[in-house]
Amino acid sequence: MPFEPIVINSRSMSYISLDKFGRLRINKLAMKALKLEPHQYxxxxxxxxxxxxxxxxxELSRVPNASIAKLDRRGQxxxxxxxxxxxxxxxxxQAPFFFVDIGWVDDAGVRWRAFELMEANDVL
Known part of the structure; x- marks a missing residue:
């Protein structure tokens, strides 16, 4: 039987999370990928x-019918x-939920940084 490699996901990946209080948190690497600073919209x-x-x-996208949200100093x-x-x-x-960074996606003239929901058995 051949060896199967073990993949260890580290916390050094770009992701966002959703906690039980309904706060969305953007981690440092995701903020860097988006070129975001605290207190930006x-x-x-x-x-x-x-x-x-x-x-x-x-500032980069004018999305019709969209509400803007402000990041706090912790990226929440x-x-x-x-x-x-x-x-x-x-x-x-059942939170927290984690969404892993899958890169840039263009949709209807807006360039989004996309994050996909991780399955419950996946670990960051």
Whole structure:
């Protein structure tokens, strides 16, 4: 029987998380990929079919009918996570949920940084 390699995912990857209080947190590597600083404004979107969240800087994208949200100094955004959980049918009592960075996606003239929901058995 051949050896099977063991993959150890480290916390040195770009991701966002959603906690039980409905706060969306963007980790340092994701903030670096998005070129975000604390206290900047973002716009978020959801792809329900693929269980993805898209994040874009508000200055770079003028998304019609979108609400802007402000990052705090820790990379957290309050209020938006509950709406994301509702759209993706996630039960916040089972949080935290992690969304791994899959890169840039262009959609309707807006360049989003896409993050895909990790399965429960996947570990960061």
């Amino acid at each position: 973002i716009v978020a979107s959801v792809d329900v079919d693929l269980k993805r969240i898209g994040i874009a800087k508000q 955004v309050s209020g938006i996570g509950k709406r994301i959980a509702e759209k993706l049918s996630l039960n916040l009592s």
